[in-house]
Amino acid sequence: MSGVATSIKTLRQELEKQGHQVYIFTTTDPHIEKDVYERNIFRFPSVPFVSFTDRRVAFRGLFHAYQIAKELNLDIVHTQTEFSMGWIGKFVAKNLKIPCIHTYHTMYEDYLHYVANGKILKPVHVKQMTLAFCTHLSGVVAPSQRVIDTLTGYGVKIPIRVIPTGVNLEQYQNSSEINVRAKYDLAPDTPLMLSLSRLAYEKNIKELINGMPKVLAQLPDAVLMIVGDGPAREDLEEQAKSLDLGRHVIFTGEINHDEVQAYYQAADLFVSASDSESQGLTYIEALASDVKIVVKTSPYTDALLANHELGTTFETYAELVDDLIYYLQHAKIENQQVLAETLHRVSAASFGQRIVEFYQDVQLTYEEAQDSAGISN
Incomplete structure (x- = not known):
């Protein structure tokens, strides 16, 4: 399991321990049979990602995800990838009028050599991609100071909180x-x-x-x-x-x-x-x-x-x-x-509690912004 998968699994366990409901929207997995029941997990059609064949990207499911999320009456969306499922998460949050926060897991500048030996994608492209994704988010979780330094260096202006992933x-x-x-x-x-x-x-x-x-x-x-x-x-x-x-x-x-x-x-x-x-x-x-x-x-x-x-x-x-x-x-x-x-x-319990506190702060700020927009209109 990758560090990202471990982080998501740990977060789900800790949130559920506190009594919260967690639903995971992710890609299909060729290692999991289609008729296998997975509690509160929704999978969307996907293909292997270029140069990272063990990683997958969804190629459809935008409106299906929105319909599911609407029925679940979600309070917040927490995205964990800057690719397809991340953009689907942003779309869902925007249309449900709920906050969306994101965990920036991967230092992409360290991986550019995987795509055409680094001849196509450059650090400036990572910066542009990051700024584009972070637009209209309510907040970002940075697992370490290195991540927050990188994001602020790119020019990300939204609230960023350093919360290291906890370990069970x-x-x-x-x-x-x-x-x-x-x-x-x-x-x-x-x-x-x-x-x-x-x-x-x-x-x-x-x-x-x-x-x-x-x-x-x-x-x-x-x-x-x-x-x-x-x-x-x-x-x-x-x-x-x-x-x-x-x-x-x-x-x-x-x-x-x-x-x-x-x-x-x-x-x-x-x-x-x-x-x-x-x-x-x-x-x-x-x-x-x-x-x-x-x-x-x-x-x-x-x-x-x-x-x-x-x-x-x-x-x-x-x-x-x-x-x-x-x-x-x-x-x-x-x-x-x-x-x-x-x-x-760095315990899992501390991690879960700090994430919930960030959720609550983001929700409050989001509601205040919504009220302010309503008054001004």
């Missing part, structure tokens, strides 16, 4: 029955680093593999386990082979989402060299699993790891290697109080 902490704190180390024939004391993400070039996993020879010079038994699949996998496997890393780099392929916590809990250290994250849910999931993290520096990660008891951020390749060695040698989180305070701020 219990899922990662409960012990898993799956023994990952036994599955991959790793001893209990083998220093194990975990990378878990889509194997895409912007995740910069190649830097982790490049660092392994120097890590092994200090810790000869260390292993880097790379969990996930994606377009960069073949190149990464070839890179590991060319460095003669053998069993020191393990590619697991894609795993079931329900098994993810077992992989976190098997690791001594979670690592990421990605600089394309708007937030980085896997960082929180690792911490919730009582695992320290070493990740690329950014305003979000620097704030998250202000206390180095939980891990650290790096900027250069040399820093990465030094940090990997140090934190593999000091893997245990000793200060559980610091961990608990950090996790509370």
Whole structure:
């Protein structure tokens, strides 16, 4: 599951816990049979998106979505994509005369190389697309400071609130029955680093593999386990082979989402060299699993790891290697109080409550604007 899908699933669960009704309007999914019942989910005909074939865009359903939404008597629309379903959501909100807010999940400038190797779409096109979509919205949720800085840099003027996606902490704190180390024939004391993400070039996993020879010079038994699949996998496997890393780099392929916590809990250290994250849910999931993290520096990660008891951020390749060695040698989180305070701020419950507060503020502002428009007319 992508970070966006995880965010939506978490938000739905938290809103329903608070007694709200949630309906999801999304695209058809070839992996789900048409006659399968999905509670409060409405799917619209779609096709794979160019260059992102695992992502889909709806090609019809505008008025059908409006009719459904009208019958449901919705109070607010919360869009999660800037493409087809997002525009359908804006259309529905406008015609129902209710507020529409949006979560800006993806830093598109990091993905332009997927479309004609970056020769067609440029950063200026991302800015234009973003400004066009944000027009007439009532508010935007930014998962991190990096996102709000980007949006304000584009010239977005509507209210923006930083609300990091929360994580269901219990899922990662409960012990898993799956023994990952036994599955991959790793001893209990083998220093194990975990990378878990889509194997895409912007995740910069190649830097982790490049660092392994120097890590092994200090810790000869260390292993880097790379969990996930994606377009960069073949190149990464070839890179590991060319460095003669053998069993020191393990590619697991894609795993079931329900098994993810077992992989976190098997690791001594979670690592990421990605600089394309708007937030980085896997960082929180690792911490919730009582695992320290070493990740690329950014305003979000620097704030998250202000206390180095939980891990650290790096900027250069040399820093990465030094940090990997140090934190593999000091893997245990000793200060559980610091961990608990950090996790509370990014818990699913806190996330859901802050979203509801934003909904309420947006509704009030929207109603005041409607009343003012009515008086002026």
